[in-house]
Amino acid sequence: MRRVAGRSSGELASGTVRRVLGYLAPDRRIGVAALLCLCLQTALSLAPLYIVKSLIDHLEHPHGAFGPVIVLAGIGIGLGALGGLVSVLRTWLVLRVSTGIVARLRGQLVQKLLGQSISYYTEARGGELMSRVLNDVAVVERVLGDTALGFVGDAITLVGCIALMAVFEWRLAVVTLVLFPLVALASRRAGRPIYRTRRDVQARIAAFTAHAQEILSLSGIMLIKSFSRETTEIERSGTLIEELQISQLRAGMAARWFGAGLELVQLTAPIGLLLAGAWLVVHHYATLGTVLAFITVLAIRFGVSVAGVGTGAIALLGTLPAWERIFEILDGDTLIRDRPGARALAQPRGCVAFRDVSFRYPRQRQPALENVSLEVAPGQLIALVGPSGAGKTTLTSLLARFYDPDQGVVSIDGHDLRDLRLASIAQAVGLVLQETYLFHGTLRENLLYARPGASDDAVRSACRDAHLDNLVAELPDGLDTVVGERGHRLSGGERQRVAIARVILKDSPILILDEATSHLDTASERLVQGALARLFAGRTSFVIAHRLSTILAADVIVVLDRGRIFERGSHSELLEAGGLYASLYALQFQGPVTATAPLAAT
DSSP states (O other), rough: OEEEETHHHHHHHHHHHHHHHHTGGHHHHHHHHHHHHHHHHHHHHHTTHHHHHHHHHHHHHHHHHHHHHHEEEHHHHHHHHHHHHHHHHHHHHHHHHHHHHHHHHHHHHHHHHHHHHHHEEEEOHHHHHHIIIIIIIIHHIIIIIIIHHHHHHHHHHHHHHHHHHHHHOOOHHHHHHHHHHHHHHHHHHHHHHHHHHHHHHHHHHHHHHHHHHHHHHHHHHHHHHHOOOOHHHHHHHHHHHHHHHHHHHHHHHHHHHHHHHHHHHHHHHHHHHHHHHHHHHHTTTOOHHHHHIIIIIIIOOOHHHHHHHHHHHHHHHHHHHHHHHHHHTTSHHHHHHOOOOOOOOSSOOOOOOEEEEEEEEEETTOOOOOEEEEEEOOOHHHHEEEEETTTTHHHHHHTTTSOSSEEEEETTTTEGGGBOHHHHHHHHHHEEEOOOOOOOBBHHHHHHTSOTOOHHHHHHHHHHTTTTTHEEEETTGGGGGOOGGGGGGHHHHHHHHHHHHHHHHHHHHEEESSSEEEETOOHHHHHHHHHHHHTTTSSSSEEOOOGGSSSOOSSSSEEEEEEEEEEEEHHHHHHHHHHHHHHHHHOSSSSOOOOOSSSEEE
């Protein structure tokens, strides 16, 4: 038997079943009411047994009176109508329970995933996560309603049938009950391959979903078209689709072989009961009405219930892989979270300190930062420069607490970030990344994401400061223009100005700009730098820039290489020192350059 993380698949399934049952607890009263409705409906569905028996016994020895037949028929119709009403109520109750479970699952998944750290998403594939949130939950949703309801209903009917069998004719009951262990044994033997094949199907669906999300996104399509790789991606998709098809065929056939066995039992059982019943009638152990009612109503209902219990159990077992994949997300460790007793950062001044900070990304041998120490006073403008991979973005990511350092302390106003609430850190730090992400919504909605309660005047003021007002005036619906997926209806420079307007609107005391003007043309860059100069005033600002002309007048320029601080000082001091900064500067400029950007005046 396959073992997972030291546990057999049987143990894993058993633990999953117990955990799934725990999801019924919040709606247990509704569940009990639904169970009572199922019991009542079962009783009403078995009532025709007495009616059929009475009719046959009456017609076997007719006395010329047709009234009893009409009465019995009327009772049957009335019970059928009552059963229909109970069925409607039962369905509503069951839907309340099943939709409640699915809603809680979705809510827990979204809450868990949004609470995960950035490192979680650098390791996971977005399509894989989407498959678990959408496809796996959809599997659970499909089965929780009708299948689970039918399984419980058939189980209750099964118990009722056995009880009535014993009352009606115990000898026929013994013959009938011989079938039950055969079905139970078949269910047990069929359950293992069905469980394994369904788990494989869910994994294949996740793999295809992840692949489809990558190639069918706008960025993916642009990459495929630019390299003319359509044929390659079609072949890769075809391979994944074929693997999924084979897996689905195996899962379907495993269930079908079990179904075929149940159908054989349902076909042969009535014949055996008819022979046994005929023998009892011939030898005067039972009346014809009892035997016929037993075979036509009770035995058939019993057989249908046995088959329903078997197929329902297999269907429910088939959902366990989906539950397990959902629980893998819910049970995942959250590396970055609020400590017990974490407090809010009240009125931050913007004093930032890195003390002996070291950090290494998972699955990388070399540290991204090593023994970095840096003190930044409130209101200072710090420029971070150095070759690619020097640790510049890592340093600012630690300040935003996207990661925690392996060693050392990152603090704001003397408070270790790990002792502060994440929400208050996010409020204190404004961030503009090189790649601007915009939601598929209006320009106004994307701006208000930074400060939902901001007034319309504040939004327009932020647009003016980011020199975005001319663009807003040109858009067909102004601020209410839909920007498209990831903001692709705007140019790269326009998206960056939207990001700058968004951080202006947020009004945080600490700013991080990671290549915030990299997509701007020269004219736009000069305009935006004018806005940034006003934005930097009175705020602690960290600017990552490869174009050194944009950071010439920073209070302190910090030069990093291979995760260490090599130099720090003003532009003139570093040029005079003739170190790494001077080398980088010489690569960009072949002679002395004077800063003409407004940033140089700060």
